[in-house]
Amino acid sequence: MEQHIGIRNTKSIIFKSVIVFFAFAITLPLMLVLLYIIKQGITQVNWTFLTHVPAPPGEKGGGIANALMGSVIMVAMASIVAVPIGIACGIYLSENPRTKLTYYAGLAVDILQGVPSIVVGIVIYVWIVKPFGGFSAIAGSIALALMMMPIIIRSTEQTLKLLPDSLKEAALSLGVPYHRVILKVIVPCGFAGILSGITLSIARIIGETAPLLFTALGNNYFSLNITGQMESLPHVIFNYATSPYDDWHDLAWGASFILLLFVLTLNIATKLLTRKWKIQL
């Protein structure tokens, strides 16, 4: 026996309010986190903060110049490795959708995307840190590159798959060789999509701490030596957040604020780029 329509309608309304409540409740923790970080961090940021290395505990002042520089260097080196490989692999996956290699490479991308970041840290430690006898920024960059690649590959593949076949066919029918078709027609057409994949992958790895713990470690001094230890923003936050000194906590709040600023900027850039290309990343 079906219930009275009034009851059923009431149920429907109650259900909707529950859904709306839960759906919007999730904005609360995000707001709490963002506002707290901004409140604590923004007062720390000034010119000294950006251009000096950390002061010893108990001393006022000091900054995170070493971490800022280290993060930029390591992310840049990781991009140099990951971007060409990622794009090339993405092109192959979108151009040859049905080969065996595509199947296994696709599987590899899925696996790599799911590997916990700490495991990447261990593996790079075994591969690079141990044989070359020390923590280095190079090892850190390679760990980061491994985490960037799956995102770049997937976004390249999906963008290129969205392009109409007629584009490629037109170029090929004019007698343009295959590699030029890809490099001069297909890739430029999907440029925004590929670029959005790159910015997104940078946004993901710039806050990664776990793979750097056993690779680049950290460094209290300003260093440009890529074969030596290097500090990074997330690592400086981890170190100072878990330290018992209030001055260091303040440094960590400032560093968090800067890191958040980087991540937000990169995400907005991705957003603007993907608006044109309706790709799902």
Next chain:
Amino acid sequence: MENKRLELSNDQLKWETIFKRILIATCILLLLVVLGVFATLVIQSMPSIKSSGIGYLWSKTWDPVQNVYGAWPFLLGTLLTSFTALIISIPFSYAIAIYLGEYNPKGWLSDLLKNTIELIAAVPSIIYGFWGIFVLVPVVRAFELKIGVAPYGVGICTSSLVLAVMIIPYSASLGITLIRMVPSPLKEGAYALGATRFEVIRRVVLPFTRTGLFAGVLLSLGRALGETMAVTMLIGNTTAIASSFKEIFFGPGNTMASVIANEFNEADHTLYVSALIELGLVLFVVTVIVNLIGKRIISKATNN
């Protein structure tokens, strides 16, 4: 003239083959990297596998000084934090999926909510951890005082709360896509028969997307299992297991990822390092299986 053109086209042909080979080479490189990761983990954890055998997984003592290694405290910690986080996150991620997929798929409000969810995924885990130490831990400590357990503040409960927030976006965004893919003739048919909105969602939309939503939950689980930094900062890091469930849940613990993060750089002998790497191997295998099952279900659900 003829000859020159022939040379040119030969040249182009050469570049074409090189180009194709480069593409194939990068794909093979990727495959080798993934195989290499697995092989490295297996080889490096061999000493530990040989010395502890399969009992490694459920023996309860982790004592590097005595060279006794048992992973059970960390397995327990990982499972407990991940599943608690999953249970907390499910109502939220389902609600978001239903709201943005069915009730309000377009418009500024839905865009705003969608961007908010993407932002939750974008915030680095170290920042959640840092925030957790200074904001969430005191709150949890006050709560623990009220219910009468030892007020550590840090622990499995705190980590699960933060983890729950962090993993919501993964299942939610997939859920939105899937719910939007429910064919409208199905829903219209149900409406035409006089079903209310709630009945349509419960009897048409949810059954249609059930496996896909489950896959989203699996992806979230994969994230939760491997999440390192936020948990490391909040879980309290002890290897001892308390006696009652209540004490375990509210007390400090350790997960596989957090113990690696904490002890790897201090591990000073081969067996210790190897035992830690074996933890990494377990973590790797479990997350890969969870992720691949999830992805498989998704690709099936989105193709049909």
